[in-house]
Amino acid sequence: MNYTLHQLQIFLKITQLKSITKASEALFLSQPAVSIQLKKFQEQFSIPLTEVVGRQLYVTDFGWEIAEAAEKILNEVQAINYKTLSFKGQIAGRLKISVVSTGKYVMPYFLADFINKNKGVDLVMDVTNKSSVVRSLEKNEVDFALVSVIPDQLNLDRVQLMENKLFLVGGTKDKFINKVAKKKIFESYPMLYREEGSATRKAMENFMASHNISTRKTMELTSNEALKQAVVAGLGYSIMPLIGIKNELKNDDLQIIPYKGLPIVTNWNLVWQKSKKLSPTALAYLEFLKSEKDRIMKEDFDWYKAY
Template identity: 30%
Template sequence: MRKSLMRITLRQLQVFRAVCESRSYSRAAEQMALTQPAVSLQIRQLEELIGQPLFEYVGKKLYLTEAAEALLRASGDIFDRLESLDMQLSDLQGSLQGQLDLCVESSAKYFIPHLFAAFRRRYPDVSLNLTVVNHAQAVRRLSLSRDDLLIMSQVPQDMALEFMPFLNNPIVAVASLEHPLCDEGELHLQDLTAYPLLVREKGSGTRRACEEYCHQQRAHFPQTLEIGSLDAQREAVAAGLGLALLPRHAVHLELRHGLLRELPVAELPLYRSWCVVHVRGKRLSPVAQAFFGFIREERAQISALATRFSGTARLPEAGIPT
């Protein structure tokens, strides 16, 4: 190993990572509570130790060199190991401490905070960094191994992953209270196709699952409106813009308080399993291991939590996702 690399300090790496994240010396200085000349000095000293430039300007934009990309990966490994060490030392002292970096698909964002709250009652010194994305973004984050764990449905089959199904995600048809179909009895998916269907953006796991299922059931919707988030989709249904196929957990309050109506469609609910996922071979931190174990061991508690969001009877146990 080059002796110069042994002189790199953690502070220099922190400043370097701030510049990489913000793509700006001035924003990195603000983030690190430093002056811009101090940031420039730290980067210049780091470049002298590395022996190569780390950044270059093209026009007014700051870009990472290949050396910077390599250093960014190495620094990530270093800080991950230090975080893991901190957790292990806390564990040796009899208390689990540290942060769980958890990424969830948007359809799970309503339930997962309650699940983490149950976990935190057992481990009160654990903190949470929660990132909410759609399915396509979750897959990209998996390929980069950016998070400790992910909560997703439709686990990719072409990636080396470890996953565990733990809860069903029922997708139901919902309408405004004034919708004509609310006066009908039992319906079929085909009955819904005469009305506009509100769908999520491309890349949404719920949209993909519903499109595949409707295709299987030969239910084709000629009128669709694309709505870019679950919350906006829910409000658009309430406004009378159309029907939607939504996770029941996302609309449980509206259903419970009579703001939306779940339509009695014979082919629904459509069940997909939420799974906790990580890249196979990934070294999990003690906090991530504890959260994974909590999900595996506390199925009864998770099922009891889920009944608050179901609006119906107790949900069946989750199976292998399809």
């Protein structure tokens, strides 16, 4: 057999995404180039690795076995590269972080200087819902996770980063103030929620329950961006994290509506399992974060204080 590391990388990405088109996009290659490499890789095996049924690509049982072996080989190659850099006195390795969806407006700022300074560090950041973030911690699949509500069921260490403020917001197309008293807004307008399991949704539900607030109509959207655009368009109102609406406030697409008991204030925390043996790369990042987080907050989030 004479397959290459490049072919292993391409085949592994195809099995992960179950699509040649998506694999080509993820690897920044043309679709024909990926198809050709898959064909050359398949020619070295007498058993099919994939099959196409209708227009859908499926990985065979044998293909999954090869994909698992390919991942191990590529990880070992990466480890050799990291060790080479480490012997040169450089920080090198993979840093894996799982981030709740709203955290995508926070985490990159606390990573940029560290990643740019340490060229040997490869970042894997998964932006997903809270349930998936907690699961990745439970299964020890990541070094760290960024959450605004710390899961009670896990024994975690943490570094507190910055406040997470949630306000009642609405679009600027509908100037509700002229139509209804503020205390009646929840009863008079549709309320937009995030999906079940979202920390933002939980905070909104807890606030409304504690204030005995009932709503006329509710709608559910499965991402912060979708919810934000729905509010801008005038579909309804919502309680949203300030961190994700900076530009919309600046452009006068959204307005913060003062309401008793708001904002809800929690904190963004970088967390990890207390029992986890952190890699040298993860430990180096923790040291960076502890020494630099105040500077980063001052430089990148000074606007936050105005609200």
